[in-house]
Amino acid sequence: MERLKPIILIVALCGLSFMAFGQDAATAAASPAPAATEAPAAEPAAAPAPVLNSGDTAWLLTSAALVLLMTFPGLALFYGGMVRRKNILSTMYYSAGAAIVVSVLWVAGQYSLAFSGGNSIIGDLNKMFMNGVTKDSLTYLVPENVFSMFQLMFAIITVALISGAVVERMSFTAWMIFTVFWSLIVYAPLAHMVWGGGFLSNMDTGIASLFGTKGNALDFAGGLVVHTSSGISALVLCLLLGPRVRFGKDAIIPNNIGFTFIGAGLLWVGWFGFNAGSAVAANGLAGSAFMVTNTAAAMSALTWMIIEYIHHKKPTLIGACSGVVAGLVAITPASGFVDAGGALIIGVVVAIV
Secondary structure, three states: OOOHHHHHHHHHHHHHHHHHHHHHHHHHHHOOOOOOOOOOOOOOOOOOOOOOOHHHHHHHHHHHHHHHHHHHHHHHHHHHOOOOHHHHHHHHHHHHHHHHHHHHHHHHHHHHHHHOOOOOOOOOOOOHHHOOOOOOOEEOOEEHHHHHHHHHHHHHHHHHHHHHHOOOOOOHHHHHHHHHHHHHHHHHHHHHHHHOOOHHHOOOOOHHHHHOOOOOOOOOOOHHHHHHHHHHHHHHHHHHHOOOOOEOOEOOOOOOHHHHHHHHHHHHHHHHHHHHHHHOOOOHHHHHHHHHHHHHHHHHHHHHHHHHHHHHOOOOHHHHHHHHHHHHHHHHHHOOOOOHHHHHHHHHHHHHO
């Protein structure tokens, strides 16, 4: 027994040690763990800076060239072929003069008035003489100088369209003066209101607000800014100037229908830049606008030819050209919103009207 005492003592000491260790472990397990320090909330990632898209830029450059082609020489030939022979050069000169004057005005301040800050009616002069408009400043995903040149071509053809109403009854000097004032007083504010952030482009203050609802002007490529403004202005000028000299006494017949045909063809081709280019991107929207533009033009021409056949038993080339241009004009504001079916309907209706 005496021999077993040391062994019993050692076992007892070991048991007490294990019991103490177990108690410490249990206490440690029971005691709550210190709360982990919360990591600070991650800041939202900054929106990536817009990056120039070379495909969009190439398409907009091409579109700008196509739209200039519509005026110079497209519109010049279209109008020039329909006047008397003695006035063909002056008629063409109206289109050339519009391109020259508006190109200078645009850089000097018209672009700034249309697309720079300002208020809900007209822009300011912060971008006068293209201040800040560089190859590195982007609008959408294209250089702003490219976007500006594309919009310039719209400004040129808009005032040139009016010339068809004043040929043979307004001097070239008077036309040049009119071009300056009309571009600054009419076109610049209207472009700003619809495309430059003015009240017609705002969902809360657009045309629909007059009827107690929300909605902005849906003018994809210039139905209001280009065609309505030039059409109303042409009508006003006709009323102010009165009929042409010896109207109703001398026969006024087109001097060269071939010129009119070539002009209509150039307008048709250029209109693809006009409408499809207004997508400001080389994408599906541009492709859709391209398709409906061609469809409406063709349908309008076909309808016009059928109407001529019903009335005169013979469709004419100048009638078909007129139908093409009518369809192109009618589809312009809707070219970014309708499908092929809508384009067909627009083509038929505009030819009948």
